Amino acid sequence: MLELSLAVSAVLFSIGIFGLLSRRNAIMVLMSLELMLNAANINFITFSLYRSSPEGQLFALFVIAVAAAEVGLGLGILLRLVKLRKTLNLDELDILKW
């Protein structure tokens, strides 16, 4: 069961990486980021169970809280961006590129 949940977490993380790199829409990139954070949480909770220590669960809880803050702030930025630039395509949002 340890190996299975760690493997699931690894595959979920890779799916997140794939979404992060392959999608154009900025909201999709945020969603892929959520997948990767969840993969990390599965690891935390698995090791928390197998080491009989609640610290892994605590860190999973902290990750959930930070991810919620990140989604709220990220979506606020994206709404602003749509208002200013009329696009969410990450290939066109290259104003910081020199």
Add this chain to the structure above:
Amino acid sequence: MPALDGQLIALSVFSVIALGAALMVVNLRNIVHCAYFLALTLISTAAIYIILSADFVGIAQILIYGGAVTVLLVFAIMLTRLPGDEEAVYNTWRPFAAFLAAGISIMLVTLVYKTPWGLGQPAAKGMDLQLFSEMLFGKYLVPFEAISLVLLAAMVGAIYLAKKGDED
């Protein structure tokens, strides 16, 4: 041990659901469908947490991710609909990204199965919620309060960013 076998079967079922839904999230063209499949992934992940006897984190996951984050994402998607969204969904790096993700996942899974973990079996009674809360409000009180400050700052910042601007 039959009880452990039941756990293993439940874990496999929810893992298949979570991974299948995650694949739909990154591959579907309609972004609203992606958000709904993300909700399915997050809720099956919550089920995985509960199977791994992290009941509190599982419930928190359903409340925060399954409820708040999904609704927030769907609202943001509907507020930012632009013409021509669904024509060019993928960027030109897609084959490279697929190759990289497959490589990383094969490498990590091999590593997971080859490592001698030596952790033994988990405690049969599962996790103690009292110990968890004593640790949360004892040793980790300062990070807990810091998290609430982070959430407050994020909320204020999001309101400021998303409010109607009058400069343009």
